[in-house]
Amino acid sequence: MYAVEWVLLVLGLFGLITSSIFLGMVLVGARRFRHEAINQDLRLTERPAFLPPISLFKPLHGDETGLEANLRTFFEQDYLEHVAKFGATAQVDGVSRVEILFCARSRADEGLEIARRVAADYPEITSRFLTSGAPWAANAKVCSLAVMAKQATHDLWVISDSDVRVTPDYLRRVVLPLADDQVGCATCLYRGVVVRGGLWSQLEAVGMTIEMSSGICADSLLEPVRFALGPTMVTRRTRVEEVGGFESMADYCADDFVLGNRIAKNGHKVVLIGHAIDHMVLQADFVDSIEHQVRWMKSTRFSRPKGHFGTSLTYGVPFGVMVWAGALLLGMPLLGWCALLGSVLGRGIQAWIMSRYVVNEKRVWATVLLFPIRDLIGPLIWVLSYASNQIQWRGETYELVDGGRMRRVSQQVSHPFAAQVVGK
Numbered sequence: 299m300y301a302v303e304w305v306l307l308v309l310g311l312f313g314l315i316t317s318s319i320f321l322g323m324v325l326v327g328a329r330r331f332r333h334e335a336i337n338q339d340l341r342l343t344e345r346p347a348f349l350p351p352i353s354l355f356k357p358l359h360g361d362e363t364g365l366e367a368n369l370r371t372f373f374e375q376d377y378l379e380h381v382a383k384f385g386a387t388a389q390v391d392g393v394s395r396v397e398i399l400f401c402a403r404s405r406a407d408e409g410l411e412i413a414r415r416v417a418a419d420y421p422e423i424t425s426r427f428l429t430s431g432a433p434w435a436a437n438a439k440v441c442s443l444a445v446m447a448k449q450a451t452h453d454l455w456v457i458s459d460s461d462v463r464v465t466p467d468y469l470r471r472v473v474l475p476l477a478d479d480q481v482g483c484a485t486c487l488y489r490g491v492v493v494r495g496g497l498w499s500q501l502e503a504v505g506m507t508i509e510m511s512s513g514i515c516a517d518s519l520l521e522p523v524r525f526a527l528g529p530t531m532v533t534r535r536t537r538v539e540e541v542g543g544f545e546s547m548a549d550y551c552a553d554d555f556v557l558g559n560r561i562a563k564n565g566h567k568v569v570l571i572g573h574a575i576d577h578m579v580l581q582a583d584f585v586d587s588i589e590h591q592v593r594w595m596k597s598t599r600f601s602r603p604k605g606h607f608g609t610s611l612t613y614g615v616p617f618g619v620m621v622w623a624g625a626l627l628l629g630m631p632l633l634g635w636c637a638l639l640g641s642v643l644g645r646g647i648q649a650w651i652m653s654r655y656v657v658n659e660k661r662v663w664a665t666v667l668l669f670p671i672r673d674l675i676g677p678l679i680w681v682l683s684y685a686s687n688q689i690q691w692r693g694e695t696y697e698l699v700d701g702g703r704m705r706r707v708s709q710q711v712s713h714p715f716a717a718q719v720v721g722k
Contacts, residue, residue, distance in 0.1 A: 302627075303624045303627040303628045304624065304628070305624070306620045306621070306623050306624030306627070307620075307621060307624030307625055307628060308624075309617075309620055310617045310618070310619075310620030310621035310622075310623075310624055310637065311617075311621055311637075312617075313611060313613070313614075313616070313617030313620065314614065314617045314618060314621060314637060314640075314641060316611035316612070317611065317612050317613060317614035317617055317641070317644075318614070318644065320516060320611070320612040320614075321614065321644050321647075321648055323515075323516035323519055324512040324515050324516045324648055324651075324652070325647075325648075325651060326519060327512075327514075327515030327516050327517075327518050327519050328512075328515050328651050328652060328655055328656050329655075330515070330518065330519075331515055331518070331570070331572065331655075331656055332572075332655045332656065334570075334572050335572025335573070336572070337572075338471070338474060338475075338571065338572040338573070339572070341474060342467075342470065342471065342474060345384070346384060347380055347384050347470070348473065348474055348476075348477040349377065349380055349381050349384065349386055349395070349470070349473075350452075350454050350473060350476070351390045351393075351395045351396075351397075351451075351452040351453075351454065352377070352395065352396050352397065352452055352454050352455075352456055352469060352473060353397045353399060353446075353450035353451060353452040353453075353454070353455050353456070354372060354396065354397065354398045354399065354455075354456045354457075354458065354469075355399055355401075355443060355446045355447075355450070355455060355456070355457040355458070356369070356372070356398060356399065356400045356401070356413070356458060356460060357400075357401055357402075357439045357442035357443060357446075357459070357460065358400055358401065358402040358407060358409035358410055358413060358442075358460050359402060359403070359407070359409060359438065359439075359460075359692060360402075360407060360408050360409050361408035361409055361412060362409070362460065362461060362580060363493045363494060363578075363580055364461075364463075364493050364578055365409060365412050365460060365461075366412050366415070366416055367463065368460060368461060368462060368463050368578065369412065369413055369416045369460075370416055371463045371464045371465075371466075371468075372398060372458070372464065372468075373398070373416065373417070373419070373420040373423055374466055375396065375464075375466055375467075375468060375469045375470075376466045376467055376470070377395070377396050377469040377470055378394070378395060378396060378422065378423075380470060381395050388422075390451070390452065391451065393424045393451045393452070394422060394423050394424040396423055396424075396469065397423070397424045397425075397426065397450070397451050397452060398417070398423060398424070398425050398426070399425075399426045399428060399446040399449060399450060400413040400417075400425070400426070400427050400428065401427075401428040401429065401430055401442035401443075401445050401446050402428075402429060402430070402442070403429060403430055403431065403432060403433070403438065403442075404429055404431075405429055407429075409460065410427055410429075413425070413427065414427060424451075426449060428442075428445050428446060428449055429445075430442045430444075430445045434548070435545075435548030435549050436548065436549045436551075436696060436703070436704035436705060436706050437547070437548050437549060437550060437551065437553055437704060438692070439553065440544050440547050440548040440550070440553045441548055443457065443544040443553075444543065444544040444545050444548065447535070447538065447543065447544055450535070453534055453535040453536070454473060454476060454532070454533075454534055454535075455531075455532070455533055455534065455535065455538070456469065456472060456473065456530070456531075456532050457528075457530075457531040457532075457533075458529060458530055458531075459528050459529050459577075461529075461577065461578045461580060462488065462529045462530070462575050462576060462577050462578065463491070463575065463576040463578065464575045464576070465575075468573070468575065471571060471573045472484060472486060472530055472532050472571055472573065473532060474571075475532070475569040475571060476532060476533075476534065478567070480566065480567050481566065481567045481568075481569050482533060482534070482537045482561040482562070482564065482566025482567060482568065483526055483531065483532065483533045483537065483557065483558050483561045483562075483566065483567075483568045483569070484530075484531075484532040484533075484568070484569045484570075484571050485523075485525075485526040485527045485530055485531055485532070485554075485558060485568065485569075485570060485571065486527065486529070486530045486570065486571035486573050486574060486575060487510075487511045487514065487527070487570070487571075487573075487574045487575075487656065487657055488506060488507075488527070488529050488530075488574055488575050488576065488577040488657070489503075489506065489507045489574055489575070489576055489577065489657045489658070489659050490502060490503025490504065490505065490506030490507045490577055490579050491503060491576045491577065491578050491579060492579045493578045493579060493580055494580075494582050495579070495581065495582030495583065495587075496582075498581075498582075498583060498584045498587040498588075499579050499581060499582055499587060500664075500668055501587070501668060501671060501672045501675070502579050502581060502587045502590065502591060503579045504649070504665055504668045504669050504672045505591065505672050505676075506577055506579070507652070507653070507657055507659055507665060508648065508649050508652050508653070508665065508669050508672070509669075509672065509673075509676065511574075511652050511656055511657055512648060512652055513609070513612075514570065515652075515656065517605070518570065522562070522567070522568070523558070523562075523568045523569065523570050524558060524559050524562040524563075524568060525554070525555045525558040525559050525562075525568065525601075526554045526555070526557050526558030526561075526568065527554055528553070528554035529575060529577055530571070530575060531554060531557060531558070532571075533557070533561065537561050537564075537566060538557070540561075540564055541557070541560035541561060541564060542560075547560075549703045549704055549705075550701075550702050550703055550704065551596075551597045551600070551601075551689070551691075551696070551698060551702050551703075551704045552597045552598070552600075552601040552702050555597075555601045555602070555702070556601075556702070574656070574657040574658055588679065588682070589690060591679050592679055592682045592683055592685075592689075593689045593690065593691065595679055595680060595682075595683035596683045596687070596689055596698060597689075597698070597702065598683075599683050599684070600698045600699075600700070600701065600702040601702045606680075606683070609676075609680060610677065610680055613673050613674075613676045613677050613680075614641040614644050614645050614673060615641045615642060615645055615670050615673040615674045616673070616674055616676070616677050617641060618637050618638045618639075618640065618641025618642065619638060619641075619674070621633070621634060621637035621638070622634040622635065622637055622638040625637065641670075642670045645669050645670040645673045646666045646667075646669065646670060648669070649665050649666045649668075649669035649670075650662060650665075650666050653665050653666070687699070688707065689704075694706060694707075695707040
């Protein structure tokens with residue numbers, strides 16, 4: 299007679315236990331992250347400063363909301379000011395110490411036009427504009443990275459997506475871990491920032507800010523970082539060449555994970571930088587936002603299948619709702635309300651700690667209020683990630699196969715690798 303009610307209660311209590319353990323791991327991981335971030339801040343003031351020549355990679359694909367503002371933040375770095383302050387040369391082999399390379403599929407790409415316009419305002423920085431032609435592999439972004447790798451002047455590379463914004467000290471901070479020769483790659487967390495849209499965009503941004511960062515902090519207690527995050531990947535030319543170059547990753551969806559994972563397997567450290575950047579949320583409505591988040595989760599499902607499956611045990615509020623429903627039906631309202639309110643409070647504490655001490659979120663209390671709602675819909679996105687192996691990316695359909703490789707469904711890829719420099 300009470301079978302369903304008891305199932306809800308027992309499963310809910312089990313989930314509250316697992317999600318509470320996860321919450322504890324997040325808090326401990328956040329404390330460790332904060333400690334390391336403080337140490338990195340101290341090293342940033344050491345003399346002599348670590349200011350190596352940098353080639354910054356920016357793959358582009360058309361115009362997108364806020365692109366010009368995003369790109370300007372990379373030109374407005376204080377890196378060259380510190381180079382001059384400490385007496386280092388501003389140019390190396392006739393190229394500025396910070397070189398920015400842009401790459402798109404064609405000369406007429408709107409994003410490339412915007413990059414040219416922005417670069418014209420900063421003549422002291424060497425800017426190069428490249429084209430990759432039609433994608434010769436499934437991942438068009440990696441095709442562009444392969445082109446930029448062949449044209450880069452400097453051997454330390456900072457690879458960054460087009461939909462992020464950074465502070466003036468960004469470059470100094472992200473290259474700092476590479477002062478240690480044992481470090482093969484560095485990466486950093488990010489905050490979701492809504493460009494346009496309402497509640498659904500806000501919830502996606504909160505997921506980026508809290509859920510993703512929490513998972514990484516908790517995972518850091520179990521094993522060293524063995525992946526990179528696409529918004530910022532810092533490495534050296536030799537490290538990329540050792541793992542087969544970008545060409546060997548061009549059929550993977552999660553190319554950032556593959557790059558960091560291969561470098562780690564090669565015996566080099568992957569470091570999580572104690573600095574967070576802004577990741578712009580461009581999906582405005584419910585459908586676009588859910589599709590974007592499901593695509594991310596599908597990628598994780600193929601890259602880290604065990605970890606992705608375990609994510610189902612980390613959502614506290616849905617399990618709190620299950621206990622609440624089961625307890626009320628069984629005549630135990632006090633247990634039900636305590637479980638529900640406790641789960642919401644736990645997610646609020648998680649959001650507050652991560653916002654204040656890990657990603658430096660500016661809208662702390664809005665994030666605290668929104669995260670329990672994001673936690674409630676998390677299982678829906680997780681379930682949808684198992685619904686099929688196909689994803690939509692930039693208007694094309696791909697199928698994910700074992701290991702996270704992509705296979706284009708809508709069109710066969712048969713273009714040869716080609717690069718063309720179209721301006722400086």
